[in-house]
Amino acid sequence: MASNGMKIAIVGGGLAGLAAAMKIAEAGHAVDLFSVVPVKRSHSVCAQGGINGAVNTKGEGDSTWEHFDDTVYGGDFLANQPPAKAMCEMAPAIIYLFDRMGVPFSRTNEGLLDFRRFGGTKHHRTAFAGASTGQQLLYALDEQVRRFEVEGKVKKYEHWEMMSLVLDDHQVCRGLIAMDLQTLELKAFPADAVIIATGGPGLIFGKSTNSMVCTGSAVSACYQQGARYANGEFIQVHPTSIPGEDKLRLMSESARGEGGRVWVPRNKGDVRSPSSIPEKERLYFLEEKYPAYGNLVPRDIATREIFQVCLEGMGIGGQNQVYLDLTHIPAETLDRKLGAILEIYEMFVGDDPRHVPMRIFPGVHYSMGGLWVDFDQRTNIPGLLAAGECDYSIHGANRLGANSLVSCVYGGFIAAPAAIEFAKNVQRNGADGSRIYDQELKLQQEINDKLIKQSGNENQYVLHQEMGKWMTDNVTVVRYNDRLKSTDDKLLELMDRYKRISINDSNLWATMALPHARHLANMLELARVITLGALNRNESRGAHFKPEFPERDDENFLKTTIAEYSGEGPVFSYEPVDISLIKPRKRDYSKGKTETAKV
Amino acid sequence: MPSHPRKTVEIHIHRRANPDSPQYWEQFEIPYRPNLNIISCLMEIQKNPVNKAGERTTPPVWHMNCLEQVCGICTMIINGRARQSCSALVDNLDQPIKLEPMSKFPNIRDLIVDRSQMFDHLKRVHAWVELDGTYDLGPGPRMDQDDVQERYAYSRCMTCGCCLEACPQYEGDNYIGPQAIAQVRLFNMHPSGVMNRSERLEGIMGDDGITNCGNAQNCVKACPMNIPLTRAIYEENRETVLHGLLGWLKG
Numbered sequence A: 001m002a003s004n005g006m007k008i009a010i011v012g013g014g015l016a017g018l019a020a021a022m023k024i025a026e027a028g029h030a031v032d033l034f035s036v037v038p039v040k041r042s043h044s045v046c047a048q049g050g051i052n053g054a055v056n057t058k059g060e061g062d063s064t065w066e067h068f069d070d071t072v073y074g075g076d077f078l079a080n081q082p083p084a085k086a087m088c089e090m091a092p093a094i095i096y097l098f099d100r101m102g103v104p105f106s107r108t109n110e111g112l113l114d115f116r117r118f119g120g121t122k123h124h125r126t127a128f129a130g131a132s133t134g135q136q137l138l139y140a141l142d143e144q145v146r147r148f149e150v151e152g153k154v155k156k157y158e159h160w161e162m163m164s165l166v167l168d169d170h171q172v173c174r175g176l177i178a179m180d181l182q183t184l185e186l187k188a189f190p191a192d193a194v195i196i197a198t199g200g201p202g203l204i205f206g207k208s209t210n211s212m213v214c215t216g217s218a219v220s221a222c223y224q225q226g227a228r229y230a231n232g233e234f235i236q237v238h239p240t241s242i243p244g245e246d247k248l249r250l251m252s253e254s255a256r257g258e259g260g261r262v263w264v265p266r267n268k269g270d271v272r273s274p275s276s277i278p279e280k281e282r283l284y285f286l287e288e289k290y291p292a293y294g295n296l297v298p299r300d301i302a303t304r305e306i307f308q309v310c311l312e313g314m315g316i317g318g319q320n321q322v323y324l325d326l327t328h329i330p331a332e333t334l335d336r337k338l339g340a341i342l343e344i345y346e347m348f349v350g351d352d353p354r355h356v357p358m359r360i361f362p363g364v365h366y367s368m369g370g371l372w373v374d375f376d377q378r379t380n381i382p383g384l385l386a387a388g389e390c391d392y393s394i395h396g397a398n399r400l401g402a403n404s405l406v407s408c409v410y411g412g413f414i415a416a417p418a419a420i421e422f423a424k425n426v427q428r429n430g431a432d433g434s435r436i437y438d439q440e441l442k443l444q445q446e447i448n449d450k451l452i453k454q455s456g457n458e459n460q461y462v463l464h465q466e467m468g469k470w471m472t473d474n475v476t477v478v479r480y481n482d483r484l485k486s487t488d489d490k491l492l493e494l495m496d497r498y499k500r501i502s503i504n505d506s507n508l509w510a511t512m513a514l515p516h517a518r519h520l521a522n523m524l525e526l527a528r529v530i531t532l533g534a535l536n537r538n539e540s541r542g543a544h545f546k547p548e549f550p551e552r553d554d555e556n557f558l559k560t561t562i563a564e565y566s567g568e569g570p571v572f573s574y575e576p577v578d579i580s581l582i583k584p585r586k587r588d589y590s591k592g593k594t595e596t597a598k599v
Numbered sequence B: 001m002p003s004h005p006r007k008t009v010e011i012h013i014h015r016r017a018n019p020d021s022p023q024y025w026e027q028f029e030i031p032y033r034p035n036l037n038i039i040s041c042l043m044e045i046q047k048n049p050v051n052k053a054g055e056r057t058t059p060p061v062w063h064m065n066c067l068e069q070v071c072g073i074c075t076m077i078i079n080g081r082a083r084q085s086c087s088a089l090v091d092n093l094d095q096p097i098k099l100e101p102m103s104k105f106p107n108i109r110d111l112i113v114d115r116s117q118m119f120d121h122l123k124r125v126h127a128w129v130e131l132d133g134t135y136d137l138g139p140g141p142r143m144d145q146d147d148v149q150e151r152y153a154y155s156r157c158m159t160c161g162c163c164l165e166a167c168p169q170y171e172g173d174n175y176i177g178p179q180a181i182a183q184v185r186l187f188n189m190h191p192s193g194v195m196n197r198s199e200r201l202e203g204i205m206g207d208d209g210i211t212n213c214g215n216a217q218n219c220v221k222a223c224p225m226n227i228p229l230t231r232a233i234y235e236e237n238r239e240t241v242l243h244g245l246l247g248w249l250k251g
Helices: A017-027 A064-074 A081-101 A133-149 A215-223 A285-289 A299-311 A331-349 A403-425 A433-453 A459-474 A480-498 A512-537 B039-047 B116-124 B145-155 B162-167 B177-188 B194-202 B218-222 B230-251
Strands: A007-011 A030-035 A115-117 A124-127 A154-158 A160-167 A173-180 A185-192 A195-196 A235-242 A262-266 A321-325 A358-367 A384-386 A559-564 A573-576 B010-016 B024-031 B075-078 B081-084 B098-102 B107-109
Touching: A007 A017, A007 A173, A007 A559, A017 A030, A017 A133, A017 A403, A030 A160, A064 A081, A081 A133, A081 A403, A133 A154, A133 A403, A133 B116, A133 B145, A154 A262, A160 A215, A160 A433, A160 A512, A173 A195, A173 A433, A173 B145, A185 A433, A195 A215, A195 A403, A195 B107, A215 A384, A215 B010, A235 A299, A235 A331, A285 A299, A299 A321, A299 A358, A331 A358, A384 A403, A384 B218, A433 A512, A459 A480, A459 B039, A480 A512, A512 A559, A512 A573, B010 B039, B024 B039, B039 B098, B075 B162, B081 B162, B098 B194, B116 B177, B145 B177, B162 B177, B177 B194, B177 B218, B177 B230, B194 B230, B218 B230
Parallel strands: A007 A030, A007 A195, A030 A154, A195 A384, B010 B098
Antiparallel strands: A115 A124, A160 A173, A173 A185, A235 A358, A262 A321, A321 A358, A559 A573, B010 B024, B075 B081, B075 B098
């Protein structure tokens, strides 16, 4: 019986992975769930502002079509339109489902769900639970999956990390190899389908708003085993983060959604305290330049403007900082709607943002690119699916705020039935079944053994730092071809030096050193995909901006970048974008959006 | 707050190579920079694992993830108090800074502990709403914003374990503890969650249940998310007493 012994492996226990696990378990099938941290501690907890869905409870005439159009327009027309449309259509039901699970969404006077504004739209479309919406949504799924765990349908492997896929002789995915992060034991886990839901690769940039597990390592392993990686060059830099020694902490877009204003002193070198600078001597540069959307222009635009202002020496005290000001809003309102993020600012900076404008700067935040998937979340490797930030499918060249949570859940909800469908129909392994697992296990063990044994003079953490600095300096907000080229040369140098690292920990029990060494190798491979994808794309679109090619070039570049692994580096090809629903038009946020023609 | 600028940060770490070996202290010294948190210090030591005496040593290990005090994973004892190491800023700490693993959970290595028992507690108290199914049934029940705000406070629990570390009654997993009781409150306050109230109450009524609370009120002071844990214990204690008295009436 095919379906009786069916098992689906899910790698990653954030929103996308848990959404898929819940659906598969509910359908009565067994799930092995792998996560490097207890799933409740996944990076989804960091999402703050909210989740989008056109529920239209504010009498604004919002619709799922309008949400779809905002998404595609905000993404500068690089997203395939059918899945983006399907996500927007599912979004209200997703929000209602979380409501039923008990997420403490903020309410209106009538006890209905409240919605707030976010970037790139003129509608109140973002449901929110205080300012820790990602945490609340993740907990709801964590609770539901725990229920299935009690029923024996989900088996969790927490503190286990996927090292590689197990592919058969026909390149069909048959399971995976994972490592126990305490014992370093490697083990093969056969599965009839595998869903990758491991999130973004922010750590490639050293410091970002991402959590420490966001290395992109498992995704890179899939890529190196033949999975296509799409639109890697599209990296979202969030306009408002709090620079820190260890990471860039996110300051949610909801701060602007609730009325926060971005400004710098109008006079360069004005060193007065912000409260003693009168209104007319403040430069609200987003409001002046983009009267229609003001502080709620999409992230790529806000980021470039903040970056430019600082480049011109107009940042606070000449530094890379601008004000994000909430002080005009009553403290009680701020506490109710934004409490969690204000606490974060207060905790790490020491100032009270209710009374002193916050100082912020852009930080690497999200990857629009990821594993290539079809409209059912299937990668090009049969039996391998992907969902969430680690897939490329929804956001095009720039993601709108509060669309990530909904895209994670949507991806998980689509991947789950697609994985079940594949698993039902796949030919089970015959007698030669164990051979492919043994082979892959041996290969992975050899990689570990070699790393443990080698004793070169390179320091893996120094290499990581260097990679992060080069990537942040040259492959983020503004990109120049000569610098992209030299960044790739640098990455090749780092790959060479990597061969001479020593893991520097003689105690292998629960060591952090070997896993990090494995991550670093995988991050370097993905870094090249990102950098060379950017080098090849000679236009400016969404988050990808080249002063040498400042315009969007639909004639030559309205196409999806596809990277495939080879021993000599990524091999690039392109495929057309599905623009069958909305005709591409110029993005211009200084004016209201033009009416959309349904084609 | 130090009155003069420091040049170095001195950190003492209570280490252990593996669960079977003894604990020992090791001292480290790293260059001072403004705005360092404990995680940055540990990263610095990890990069170049040399102790204060100048001897090469194994890099200390710890757990970390979000670094925004919302995932709970990096909890450890810092200068005697359980808290998240990401939000512990060197400038606000007395030196030498003493780092120890949490003491109420099995110690894996150095600063890493195994808190899986906390997740097991969540299973016992049925800390979820029993959905009919995940298909589309429209919106959930309407709710008063005041109730939502109280639920939100409980719902911010990141299962970090500070409350259990601070609780004088909690030792060797003998008591289900404040975090699980607060989750009972969270779901019993929900209009659909309340329909499974009995299972949850029974989850906290055994020998290791709510009556173990000695009312020391340490938990509420230790909670980094300011969750009103003592209020949850009070409310649920009342509920369990009523349930014990009247529960049989409902069959």
